[in-house]
Structure formats: structure tokens, C-alpha cells
Amino acid sequence: MTFIDVPKSSHRLLAARPAQFCTSCSPGGPGPSPVLRSQLLGWRITCPLCGDLLRAENRRELPSPFPQYRVAALRGEKLLDDEAERGIRTWTSPAEIARLLLMRRVIWPLPREHELWRYRVLGAIVPDLDHVVAAEQVNLPTPAKPILPLHLRPALLAGVAIVERAGPEMLRMLRGHMMGDNKVRFTDAAENMIARAGKLRASGQMQLI
Ligand SMILES: [Zn+2]
Known part of the structure; x- marks a missing residue:
């Protein structure tokens, strides 16, 4: 199995060990079975086969606690899949959006220090997330390896789809949920993405002329 064709931005969404399986397609039976590609793809909630x-x-x-985001999650899965498997992007990289959504955000009043890790940018888009993470006491992954547990993954996929559809202004709006160095890092990354999108649009218009 090779991931040589997967663009760099999607690499952080590849799991090192099988994270999931399909009851229909994964070979069962006793003994070790070969790992299918789909078992390592951190953006999938459905089997590609x-x-x-x-x-x-x-x-x-575990049923996903985000049933209301099912349609958006499937759209996000497709966006991330198109980028990773076919090199297709829309105005920006969906994998980059996923990374930004897992950065920490600030809420007011400030929570106690040991609770700060809980609040991520994604929670500003999918408000149920904060509550679910608190109730389940799950450790959300860092932006460096944004692979969520399978039942929580629909939240991130939906977040990616919502930001992608809303466009650059939504990235700018999300800055308001951050402060300090984190805000600077987020702003730099987001402005880079927006600038590249602008260039892409300009060159697309040039081709039309
Ligand atoms: Zn399958």
C-alpha cells in the first residue's frame, strides 16, 4: 500500500495504525489480516469500497453524537477525499481547514486552566462539540494529527464542509475566537490560504479572457 500520491497537506490525516474497519469489506477470521487502505484514512467515516x-x-x-451534521459530514468527507486521493481542491485545501479547526479557541468567561484544552475553533461552528468533549472526557487530537475518534469525526468533517462553503470570510471571522500567539498563528495560516485562493481565482479568470 502506498501513499506516495497523497498530497503533503493530507499526510497528517493518515493514521499510523488501523483506526477503523468495514464489516463488509475487511477480511475477518482468526489470525492477523492484511490492512486495507481505508483503515488508515483519517478523513473517512464511510467505506470507499x-x-x-x-x-x-x-x-x-458508538453512535455519532452529531446526527444533525450527517449531510455536511459526508460533504466534508468527499472534499477531503477529493484532495487526498485525486488532488482536487476547491478555493483552498480542506485538510488545512481541518488543521485550523483543531486549534484552541478562547471562551469567556475563561474556563479553569485544566479545561482550556477542551475548547477548539471547531466548537464555534459545531456548538455541541464542547459539551460532548466535556461529557466524554475525550482528548481531542492536536492540529498536527487531526484524526478524531470515529464517532466524533463527523463534527470535524462537517466543520470543514461548512467553512469551505462559506468561503474566506468565515476563516477571518473565526479569528475572533482566539487570542495571543495562537491568534497570530491562525491568522498567518488563514491569510496564506486566502491569498492563494485569490491567486487561483485570478489565474482562472486570466484563462477565461
Ligand atoms: Zn466496505
């Missing part, structure tokens, strides 16, 4: 929902590798079946 048959379209069934994937199951977590630990075989705990």
Missing part, C-alpha cells in the same frame, strides 16, 4: 459506515477498530459501536 462499499459506502457502508465504518466501525471503530476497538469494535465499540
